[in-house]
Amino acid sequence: MAAQVHGFQTEVAKLLKLLANSLYSNKEVFLRELISNASDAIDKLRFLSITKPELAQEDPVLRIRVRADRDAGTLTISDNGIGMTLAEANERLGTIANSGTEDFLSKLSADDAKSSQLIGQFGVGFYSAFIVADRVTVRSRAAGAKPDEAVCWSSDGTGTYMSETTVKADRGTDVILHLKADEREFLNDWTLRETITKFSDHISTPVYLYEAPKDDEKKEDDKKEASSPEDVWHQVNDAKALWTLSPKDVKDEEYKAFYTHLTHDYGEPLAWAHNRVEGDLEYTSLLYIPGEAPWDLYGNPEEQKGLKLFVQRVFIMDRAKAFLPNYLRFIRGLVDTNDLPLNVSRELLQESRVVSKLKKALTKRSLDMIEKLAEDKENVEKYRTFWNAFGRVLKEGVVEDPANRERILKCLRFASTKTIEEGDASLVSLDEYIARAPEAQKKIYFLIAGTREAAEHSPYLETLKKKNVEVLLLWDRIDEWMMNAITEYAGKGFVSATASDLELGDLADKEEEKAREEETKEAQADIERLKKALGDKVEGVRVSTRLVDSPSCVVGSNDQMLTAQMRRMLEAAGQPVPEEKFTLEINPKHPLITKALAETDEKRFADWAAVILEEAHLADQGTLKDPAGFVKRLNALLLG
Numbered sequence: 001m002a003a004q005v006h007g008f009q010t011e012v013a014k015l016l017k018l019l020a021n022s023l024y025s026n027k028e029v030f031l032r033e034l035i036s037n038a039s040d041a042i043d044k045l046r047f048l049s050i051t052k053p054e055l056a057q058e059d060p061v062l063r064i065r066v067r068a069d070r071d072a073g074t075l076t077i078s079d080n081g082i083g084m085t086l087a088e089a090n091e092r093l094g095t096i097a098n099s100g101t102e103d104f105l106s107k108l109s110a111d112d113a114k115s116s117q118l119i120g121q122f123g124v125g126f127y128s129a130f131i132v133a134d135r136v137t138v139r140s141r142a143a144g145a146k147p148d149e150a151v152c153w154s155s156d157g158t159g160t161y162m163s164e165t166t167v168k169a170d171r172g173t174d175v176i177l178h179l180k181a182d183e184r185e186f187l188n189d190w191t192l193r194e195t196i197t198k199f200s201d202h203i204s205t206p207v208y209l210y211e212a213p214k215d216d217e218k219k220e221d222d223k224k225e226a227s228s229p230e231d232v233w234h235q236v237n238d239a240k241a242l243w244t245l246s247p248k249d250v251k252d253e254e255y256k257a258f259y260t261h262l263t264h265d266y267g268e269p270l271a272w273a274h275n276r277v278e279g280d281l282e283y284t285s286l287l288y289i290p291g292e293a294p295w296d297l298y299g300n301p302e303e304q305k306g307l308k309l310f311v312q313r314v315f316i317m318d319r320a321k322a323f324l325p326n327y328l329r330f331i332r333g334l335v336d337t338n339d340l341p342l343n344v345s346r347e348l349l350q351e352s353r354v355v356s357k358l359k360k361a362l363t364k365r366s367l368d369m370i371e372k373l374a375e376d377k378e379n380v381e382k383y384r385t386f387w388n389a390f391g392r393v394l395k396e397g398v399v400e401d402p403a404n405r406e407r408i409l410k411c412l413r414f415a416s417t418k419t420i421e422e423g424d425a426s427l428v429s430l431d432e433y434i435a436r437a438p439e440a441q442k443k444i445y446f447l448i449a450g451t452r453e454a455a456e457h458s459p460y461l462e463t464l465k466k467k468n469v470e471v472l473l474l475w476d477r478i479d480e481w482m483m484n485a486i487t488e489y490a491g492k493g494f495v496s497a498t499a500s501d502l503e504l505g506d507l508a509d510k511e512e513e514k515a516r517e518e519e520t521k522e523a524q525a526d527i528e529r530l531k532k533a534l535g536d537k538v539e540g541v542r543v544s545t546r547l548v549d550s551p552s553c554v555v556g557s558n559d560q561m562l563t564a565q566m567r568r569m570l571e572a573a574g575q576p577v578p579e580e581k582f583t584l585e586i587n588p589k590h591p592l593i594t595k596a597l598a599e600t601d602e603k604r605f606a607d608w609a610a611v612i613l614e615e616a617h618l619a620d621q622g623t624l625k626d627p628a629g630f631v632k633r634l635n636a637l638l639l640g
């Protein structure tokens, strides 16, 4: 077949341009990407040959080879893995499969280190070859294909590529880089050895580097037959599957390097847990908490990462999501088990009892790891990083995983009326909250608001603050949903500061209660007057226990009512929001209330009453149904 010229998918062309510029100071990553592709191709072949042993038969020793040709100025990375057909090469080397490409492109910045971390995450690894090469040729023969059914693919990375059928004697793929004139350092044995060792030590397939015999040996060799493979191909990695080693034999640096290999994340993981379990359920797991949240943490669940699955050390699949619950989707790593069949499919995973047992065990391992990080007093910073990156996802677990709820709650961190005074970085755990609460306090108080500022300045906190009661402050979208799912922690109930009958329990002061009863009695006529003026705009009017500095607030008629945040969420989702009536609470000592009550003109008093109610709504929700009416009334009173 004649050679055909194809245009790259637009994103690829864009990406190629960006890659060359943004990764300039990190250019050796191309070797990591190409070796990792070669290793993937070998894993795939290993897997397929479980059911079709004939595929690997003719060339059964699987390996990766790297060879520099100084005369030709080329560097070749070869593998005898699964290979590609012509159609596959056209499809896979001309497009980007990942739907997040646009997103990726927008994240590539002038910040080199960051960009190089992102490369692998987005499945654009192959294209990194163009950082150092001005032409890349790929020769590949798919497993099971005949020698004359191979493909030759070639491009200079400027917009088009050429592909045609060719003849290739052996199975697998050669990626040939024609190095740019100023990138010839990658032809140097020493540089290659250094770089390959750095990137491939934990690859479970042997990687060989071609090292030509020294000059004098060469002359000798020339006289002899060509030198034997052992003389020129030197293995540069130890090709052991790291997770099969005993944890005590693995150094921290090795765990970190393996993490990069596994995830293509160049940053350091925050923690890892390596467990080998024998007995009823046999498995080895190596789980990591990344140092940063991936860009798609809240994206399409279908594209979530999941774990790598191995069965009896054979790689079976990537992105196996059945082993961890959704709220632990940020955990990366692998599980290797002897209890699943080698031919297990994704569908089978869903129904397998072994998988559900493994999921339970791995959830426990992950929570152990998170808990350990949370309790590590020497590395408080690390848990803060964890919390900022993954805290919101962990909160989902409170609802999603009732069996582990108590453990998850233990790991949560909150802002509170106290921590906010201490500064932004300070947060409190429920255990700390309980430990520092006064003995008389039997409950855990919390407040949910739309924003941090609204929470911080909420009038609902005034009495609690005065009594020195710490209140947890929540403003994440998920908080409402989460708090609805919890009733207690460590035997202590939760109380919302906006609850219609704010329970103070032993915190209530007998004197104060008496004074309030008096106040209520005295204010009875005023309350009736306000009720009359407000008519059906309110459910009722009463004297507040919670206000100190503010004139008024509104509370739901009962605790089943939707909170402001829930209403906003319903509105945003285009759902009908039921009309609700609130009880207006007033602080009779507040000068604004006294001033209003001193008004003798009933028409003007009606404006006062409306403004007092509207102010309370505004402080609670940040919006009003009739803002223009409010402004008009307020102005009339101000000018009055």
Ligand SMILES: Nc1ncnc2c1ncn2[C@@H]1O[C@H](COP(=O)(O)OP(=O)(O)OP(=O)(O)O)[C@@H](O)[C@H]1O
Residues within 6 Å of the ligand: 033, 037, 038, 040, 041, 079, 081, 082, 083, 084, 092, 093, 119, 120, 121, 122, 123, 124, 125, 126, 127, 173, 264
């Ligand atoms: N050496 C190879 N042998 C067989 N197929 C390959 C080889 N190199 C690349 N491919 C094919 O080309 C595709 C694109 O490779 P590329 O490195 O761009 O992305 P990826 O490997 O899918 O993603 P990532 O780099 O994140 O692992 C691969 O998925 C694979 O199917």
